[in-house]
Amino acid sequence: MEKLGENLKKLLLVGIGTAAVTAEKSKEILDELVKKGELTVEQGKVLNKELKHNIKETIKDNVKVSVKASTPEELQTLLEKMTPEQIEQLKQQISNMEQAAEEKTADTEEAVEAEEEKPEKTAEATEEASEEAADAE
Missing domain, CATH: 1.10.287 (Helix Hairpins)
Incomplete structure (x- = not known):
């Protein structure tokens, strides 16, 4: 070492x-x-x-x-x-990395939720289109 x-x-x-x-x-x-x-x-x-x-x-x-x-x-x-200043810088870098990881996790969760909502919205749009077509006849 x-x-x-x-x-x-x-x-x-x-x-x-x-x-x-x-x-x-x-x-x-x-x-x-x-x-x-x-x-x-x-x-x-x-x-x-x-x-x-x-x-x-x-x-x-x-x-x-x-x-x-x-x-x-x-x-x-x-x-x-390490000096105290270096340790403080290391703590700050770790904190920044943790925040970035949390933001990435939150973004991923939002994307998953958005994907889960898409089929529901598509089904609703299909039903509305069917209703409008039936009304038009």
Whole structure:
């Protein structure tokens, strides 16, 4: 379990380090271009912001951290390592998931009830049509 935690820590540090180095290098390149007069300062700032934004998106898309606890003991160990803020966020996520599940269940029940009412409505419509046809004759 400790190896998993260490590996996750190393993975996160690699991702953060990569982002930091990339941001520093991009700033250095932009500074050089500005010095050479190839870019104005404003263009350099805009380009730097875009690069940082793109780096953040790339990291979000490509760096996946998943922790799978296969036993209650492993889950307990993970929970013990969490900060109070992380635990609060986890509680909020669980609450959101429960609400979504309840809404889905309610929607499913409404759909089932609607389906059960359809044959009754169809039978009523058929009877009304028959009565109207008989009245028309």
